Amino acid sequence: MTCDRAPQLSAYLDGELDLSATLDLESHLETCPACAAQLAAHRALHEAIAAADLRHHPSPEQLRRLRRAVRGRSAPAAPTAAGAPPASRTLRLPATPRLRAAAAIFLVAAAGWLVGRRWPAPLPPTAAPTAADVAPSDVAEQVVASHVRALLAGRPADVVSTDRHTVKPWFAGRLDYAPPVLDLAPAGFPLLGGRLEYLAGQPVAALVYRAGNHLVSLFVWPATRSQAPAGAPAPPSAGPARTPTRTSARRGYQLRTWTQSNMTWWAVSDAAPEALDAFTRALKAASSSS
Amino acid sequence: MRAATLTLAPASAAGGRPRKLPRPAAGEAPARLEDMPSRTDEDLRRRRFEAAVLPHLDAAYNLARWLVRDDAEAEDLVQTACLRALRFFDGATATNPRAWLLTIVRNAFYSSLDRRRADAGAAPFDEALHTGERGGPDPEAHLLRRADAAHLRQAIAALAPVFREVIVLREIEGLAYREIAEVAGVPIGTVMSRLARARQHLQDHLAAQGLDGGRP
Numbered sequence: 001m002t003c004d005r006a007p008q009l010s011a012y013l014d015g016e017l018d019l020s021a022t023l024d025l026e027s028h029l030e031t032c033p034a035c036a037a038q039l040a041a042h043r044a045l046h047e048a049i050a051a052a053d054l055r056h057h058p059s060p061e062q063l064r065r066l067r068r069a070v071r072g073r074s075a076p077a078a079p080t081a082a083g084a085p086p087a088s089r090t091l092r093l094p095a096t097p098r099l100r101a102a103a104a105i106f107l108v109a110a111a112g113w114l115v116g117r118r119w120p121a122p123l124p125p126t127a128a129p130t131a132a133d134v135a136p137s138d139v140a141e142q143v144v145a146s147h148v149r150a151l152l153a154g155r156p157a158d159v160v161s162t163d164r165h166t167v168k169p170w171f172a173g174r175l176d177y178a179p180p181v182l183d184l185a186p187a188g189f190p191l192l193g194g195r196l197e198y199l200a201g202q203p204v205a206a207l208v209y210r211a212g213n214h215l216v217s218l219f220v221w222p223a224t225r226s227q228a229p230a231g232a233p234a235p236p237s238a239g240p241a242r243t244p245t246r247t248s249a250r251r252g253y254q255l256r257t258w259t260q261s262n263m264t265w266w267a268v269s270d271a272a273p274e275a276l277d278a279f280t281r282a283l284k285a286a287s288s289s290s
Numbered sequence: 291m292r293a294a295t296l297t298l299a300p301a302s303a304a305g306g307r308p309r310k311l312p313r314p315a316a317g318e319a320p321a322r323l324e325d326m327p328s329r330t331d332e333d334l335r336r337r338r339f340e341a342a343v344l345p346h347l348d349a350a351y352n353l354a355r356w357l358v359r360d361d362a363e364a365e366d367l368v369q370t371a372c373l374r375a376l377r378f379f380d381g382a383t384a385t386n387p388r389a390w391l392l393t394i395v396r397n398a399f400y401s402s403l404d405r406r407r408a409d410a411g412a413a414p415f416d417e418a419l420h421t422g423e424r425g426g427p428d429p430e431a432h433l434l435r436r437a438d439a440a441h442l443r444q445a446i447a448a449l450a451p452v453f454r455e456v457i458v459l460r461e462i463e464g465l466a467y468r469e470i471a472e473v474a475g476v477p478i479g480t481v482m483s484r485l486a487r488a489r490q491h492l493q494d495h496l497a498a499q500g501l502d503g504g505r506p
Binding site: 005006007009010011014016022037041043044045046047048049050051053054055056057058059062065066067069070071098102106109142145175196197198201203255258 | 314334336337338339340341343344346347348351352354355361364365366368370376377389410423430431432433434435436437438439442443446461462466479482483485486487489490492493496505
């Protein structure tokens with residue numbers, strides 16, 4: 001190929017050429033069979049790679065170890081790990097000399113660095129957490145923190161769609177359960193999307209709804225896990241679990257939590273209490289009828 | 291020496307107590323978060339770190355596995371990268387956590403490579419040397435399209451690391467050029483030319499394996 005357009009052809013295939021370069025290349029392609037053939041070859045290679053599914057996946061055991069290392073705390077043995085030995089209660093890095101040395105260096109550096117650093121308050125000054133705010137029922141605190149964090153970041157949803165048939169599949173592969181995603185638009189609470197959140201060390205689904213001018217973050221996870229709301233009855237053994245709605249407020253945010261259909265639900269918003277009550281009623285109605 | 295345990299126990303985080311997990315007896319349910327000591331700012335930072343990193347462990351492992359020789363080394367590399375990521379995490383890396391984590395994985399690989407090369411006395415990769423003339427005609431597009439996974443895997447693995455990483459990041463991870471430039475630490479123009487050359491090398495390799503003559 002005598003034309004020196006290889007980089008442009010490659011970028012054109014990837015949709016990374018700007019408009020004028022694209023037009024220029026397209027007119028060139030009409031008159032240059034060598035470049036047209038080269039582009040076709042690039043495209044064929046791209047399709048072959050996509051079809052071959054060449055992604056490497058970590059094994060479930062590797063993924064478990066990596067997640068444990070990231071969380072820095074022990075995790076219970078996965079119930080689906082048939083035949084695997086129970087996970088040790090203390091986190092152990094793979095005992096290679098390299099990683100031990102790295103961990104030792106890291107701990108010394110982290111200790112010194114943490115002492116010297118002061119973190120800016122992650123929440124608005126009027127809502128800065130104090131020792132009195134942090135209660136033993138720490139899930140409520142995390143729920144509020146997650147909601148506020150999402151508002152501050154300006155990106156309350158990672159999958160943005162009003163269609164629950166788009167939002168629900170997005171969680172597949174990101175969670176080990178299927179979160180119910182309900183359509184509350186008829187009740188006046190349109191779905192805006194969803195995001196992944198981490199509460200109590202587990203990935204959970206967060207759904208974002210609109211209530212008037214306010215956003216509602218709705219968290220839902222299987223009720224058989226240990227984060228049932230404090231004071232709720234023991235997890236169900238049979239039949240749909242149902243507990244009454246518990247109402248609370250933290251730093252100006254309204255919270256509602258309940259158990260229904262074997263799921264634990266938390267809703268948080270800075271909407272008025274009546275609005276969040278209406279949201280909760282609409283959600284419970286939609287959940288029991290689906 | 292005890293096996294290394296990774297806990298965050300700050301010497302004196304402002305106002306907080308060190309986080310210690312109560313050790314449940316064997317067979318007991320895991321400790322509830324309600325039973326744990328009070329949160330500190332460090333907990334919030336740690337949770338944000340986990341939220342930034344955990345969704346991208348698969349992508350990190352994929353890149354690591356393409357850069358190194360085997361599964362164990364790939365896991366090692368991702369662990370090292372996560373340790374470093376925690377150190378560098380400033381609570382505000384939210385714009386593109388996937389690219390950020392992949393950058394750390396990639397850099398961790400190359401720094402280990404430099405150590406190994408220095409030990410072995412090898413010369414560092416010279417990109418100019420690997421752009422040489424192509425031999426043979428281009429393989430036909432319809433034959434390339436039928437290249438099977440094993441051949442493709444081998445062809446990509448045969449690329450030099452700087453070409454392999456742009457192919458993996460573009461074709462498998464689907465990153466934009468801007469993101470690849472961030473991960474590889476080079477200008478976008480370099481990403482563009484490296485990708486073009488990487489694709490050419492792949493086509494040459496597959497052609498040499500006989501895919502342009504209809505041979506298996």
